[in-house]
Amino acid sequence: GAGVSQSPSNKVTEKGKDVELRCDPISGHTALYWYRQSLGQGLEFLIYFQGNSAPDKSGLPSDRFSAERTGGSVSTLTIQRTQQEDSAVYLCASSSFRTSIDTQYFGPGTRLTVL
Amino acid sequence: SQQGEEDPQALSIQEGENATMNCSYKTSINNLQWYRQNSGRGLVHLILIRSNEREKHSGRLRVTLDTSKKSSSLLITASRAADTASYFCATDDGGSYIPTFGRGTSLIVHP
Numbered sequence A: 001g002a003g004v005s006q007s008p009s010n011k012v013t014e015k016g017k018d019v020e021l022r023c024d025p026i027s028g029h030t031a032l033y034w035y036r037q038s039l040g041q042g043l044e045f046l047i048y049f050q051g052n053s054a055p056d057k058s059g060l061p062s063d064r065f066s067a068e069r070t071g072g073s074v075s076t077l078t079i080q081r082t083q084q085e086d087s088a089v090y091l092c093a094s095s096s097f098r099t100s101i102d103t104q105y106f107g108p109g110t111r112l113t114v115l
Numbered sequence B: 001s002q003q004g005e006e007d008p009q010a011l012s013i014q015e016g017e018n019a020t021m022n023c024s025y026k027t028s029i030n031n032l033q034w035y036r037q038n039s040g041r042g043l044v045h046l047i048l049i050r051s052n053e054r055e056k057h058s059g060r061l062r063v064t065l066d067t068s069k070k071s072s073s074l075l076i077t078a079s080r081a082a083d084t085a086s087y088f089c090a091t092d093d094g095g096s097y098i099p100t101f102g103r104g105t106s107l108i109v110h111p
Helices: none
Strands: A005-007 A010-013 A019-024 A031-037 A044-050 A065-069 A075-079 A088-095 A110-114 B005-007 B010-014 B019-024 B031-037 B043-050 B055-058 B061-066 B071-076 B085-091 B105-110
Touching (some): B031 B071, B043 B061
Parallel strands (some): A010 A110
Antiparallel strands (some): A005 A019, A019 A075, A031 A044, A031 A088, A088 A110, B005 B019, B031 B043, B031 B085, B055 B061, B061 B071, B085 B105
């Protein structure tokens, strides 16, 4: 079946602009995660959605970052007034959430470059 | 949350050799997972080992878990150039629903 998809695959923007990144999880997966990965670094957790529960936003680095998940499916990560330090690969993952942590299925990521 | 740490940070070997990567963590866990990442893009799940398991195999992969030492190892036998990638461990930090990833081991397999 279809995996996790993300769009766009690459995004170049100017400092101060807003950007929206999209994630389409695997159908039926109730858990959705956003991560950020800077060059040569590990994954930095940003936000977690689980079903209809309130999202865990504890990883968002500033109030310029926000995310929504509509209808328990598609998610959008929005970065307002982008800064150069926001440049990174943004990864989305979904899982079926049967136990504490189920296998995560990752999308290909969106490479964001802020000039 | 606390982060797992992989070592070595980088590993360079010849095709056919075995590659061993280690992961250490700080809190108790319910399970630990290993992922592979090619070219800085999406991660691919390799294997999950639960806290009551000591060893698990999948093809050329062998994972061990020592909960007393809070460490795990990933062994890739008879490596291939296609195994060149970064490898990450992820832990659930005592049952948290948010996995904690280490910084990864960068493996280069020379043909």
